[in-house]
Amino acid sequence: MDSESGPADKPSGGAEELEALVSTTDVELLKRAWRNEKAAPEILRFETHLIDRVAGQLQLMEETVDDFVETGIDPLTVSLYQMDLDRTQFLLRSYLRVRLQKIEKFMFHILKTNELHDRLSKQEKNFTRRYSEVIGKHLEESVLLNLPDNYQSLLRQSTTSEEDDMVPEPQMDAFVVCRAREYVGPSELQDSNKSLATDLLMEMEPGELFFIPFKRIKKLLENGKVDLV
Amino acid sequence: MAVQSEPDYSLFTAQEIEFVAEDELIEIVPNMRMDPLNLICGDFGPFLPQIAAQVPLWLAVALKKRGKCTIRPPEWMSVEKLTHVLEAERDSEREFQSLPFHYVEISRLLFDHARDDIPDGYMVRSLTEDIRDVRFHKVQSSLESFDGRTSAVQIKSLSAMEVNIVRPFVARALQSFQKLDSLLPDTDSMPNNQPQQADKAAKGRRVLRGR
Numbered sequence: 119m120d121s122e123s124g125p126a127d128k129p130s131g132g133a134e135e136l137e138a139l140v141s142t143t144d145v146e147l148l149k150r151a152w153r154n155e156k157a158a159p160e161i162l163r164f165e166t167h168l169i170d171r172v173a174g175q176l177q178l179m180e181e182t183v184d185d186f187v188e189t190g191i192d193p194l195t196v197s198l199y200q201m202d203l204d205r206t207q208f209l210l211r212s213y214l215r216v217r218l219q220k221i222e223k224f225m226f227h228i229l230k231t232n233e234l235h236d237r238l239s240k241q242e243k244n245f246t247r248r249y250s251e252v253i254g255k256h257l258e259e260s261v262l263l264n265l266p267d268n269y270q271s272l273l274r275q276s277t278t279s280e281e282d283d284m285v286p287e288p289q290m291d292a293f294v295v296c297r298a299r300e301y302v303g304p305s306e307l308q309d310s311n312k313s314l315a316t317d318l319l320m321e322m323e324p325g326e327l328f329f330i331p332f333k334r335i336k337k338l339l340e341n342g343k344v345d346l347v
Numbered sequence: 348m349a350v351q352s353e354p355d356y357s358l359f360t361a362q363e364i365e366f367v368a369e370d371e372l373i374e375i376v377p378n379m380r381m382d383p384l385n386l387i388c389g390d391f392g393p394f395l396p397q398i399a400a401q402v403p404l405w406l407a408v409a410l411k412k413r414g415k416c417t418i419r420p421p422e423w424m425s426v427e428k429l430t431h432v433l434e435a436e437r438d439s440e441r442e443f444q445s446l447p448f449h450y451v452e453i454s455r456l457l458f459d460h461a462r463d464d465i466p467d468g469y470m471v472r473s474l475t476e477d478i479r480d481v482r483f484h485k486v487q488s489s490l491e492s493f494d495g496r497t498s499a500v501q502i503k504s505l506s507a508m509e510v511n512i513v514r515p516f517v518a519r520a521l522q523s524f525q526k527l528d529s530l531l532p533d534t535d536s537m538p539n540n541q542p543q544q545a546d547k548a549a550k551g552r553r554v555l556r557g558r
Binding site: 143144145146149153156172175176179192194195197198199201202203205206208212289291292293294295307320326327328329330331334347 | 358359363366367369370381382384386387388389405406409410413415498499500501502504505507510514517518519521522525
């Protein structure tokens with residue numbers, strides 16, 4: 119939570135480039151990113167390179183379709199290209215939108231947590247800052263400033279609160295459904311802060327599905343060893 | 348209160364699941380000639396009359412709608428295969444037979460758009476529906492075995508639609524179990540002096556009835 123990790127798009131780059139070489143299309147990768155993002159309680163790292171590539175392809179394809187229309191190519195072919203374009207656009211929009219929803223919900227938490235803030239794209243950082251300013255101002259003017267002095271904080275219930283107890287945080291122990299992409303051993307699945315006496319030794323074979331608390335597979339998700347479904 | 352906190356975006360809609368399923372590849376037999384398509388999602392074709400080609404399901408359906416091809420149903424969508432699966436599903440209490448992850452969506456899309464391409468369509472349809480029912484029943488009865496100690500549940504070959512339908516309930520139930528369990532005194536640390544507590548932890552229901 120307190121780590122000051124490096125630039126937003128560094129760690130995912132290598133693995134992602136490698137994936138792209140192994141003949142997975144960017145659409146596949148985007149679909150995976152979209153599903154993971156939708157299913158994860160917290161905001162995940164923005165897929166900078168992938169989104170750049172997809173946006174580029176979309177633009178190229180739009181131009182191609184326009185050319186087709188002008189040169190009078192078979193309308194069936196054009197409509198198929200258009201469908202493909204629509205599908206990819208939908209994925210991209212939905213991906214960005216899910217992230218915005220999470221930002222809107224958890225903005226104060228994201229703003230005070232470096233690790234999360236670093237995961238956002240440049241535009242998202244901008245959005246977070248401006249949106250939180252506007253909302254903060256609105257809440258102050260309409261509610262907080264009319265309350266007794268002790269209760270005017272945006273982030274705390276009252277001045278006696280010891281921490282920011284009015285900041286919504288993602289539920290890290292929420293159960294998610296994940297699918298292993300490769301073998302995962304028992305040691306990779308345990309969460310350190312809980313007594314594990316009752317925990318069964320558990321492992322995952324590729325392709326197997328599990329209901330499991332998000333925090334236990336968070337690292338695995340970041341390393342691309344599991345996907346959320 | 349707790350019911351409301353489920354964020355909308357963690358769930359997929361049925362349409363979204365279907366959207367994902369539409370990317371599954373399927374074989375078509377075109378009846379026209381068309382140049383290769385270099386789509387964002389991949390390259391497909393060239394298309395020649397009577398020569399089978401692999402395309403994503405959405406593309407197959409689009410061509411089918413325009414009468415440009417017939418769709419070859421996947422191998423598992425035959426009366427023989429499905430009868431076998433259904434029998435096996437019924438025979439085993441806990442195990443799920445392996446079907447494609449998107450079998451519900453694929454079969455529905457094909458029934459909706461390519462009914463005439465499925466041999467024994469009526470039988471196939473009722474078999475898939477039976478299989479689905481049996482599997483759902485099995486999911487429901489396996490839910491009864493969860494308790495507070497359930498830290499993770501393996502769901503071996505549940506399909507996409509099945510996962511999506513049981514997810515809100517199962518995820519919430521598991522989380523509540525864990526929460527309730529963590530509120531109870533640690534039964535391992537006080538082995539003998541409070542047997543009732545251990546009993547309560549194991550079977551919450553008994554508490555309600557009194558001793």
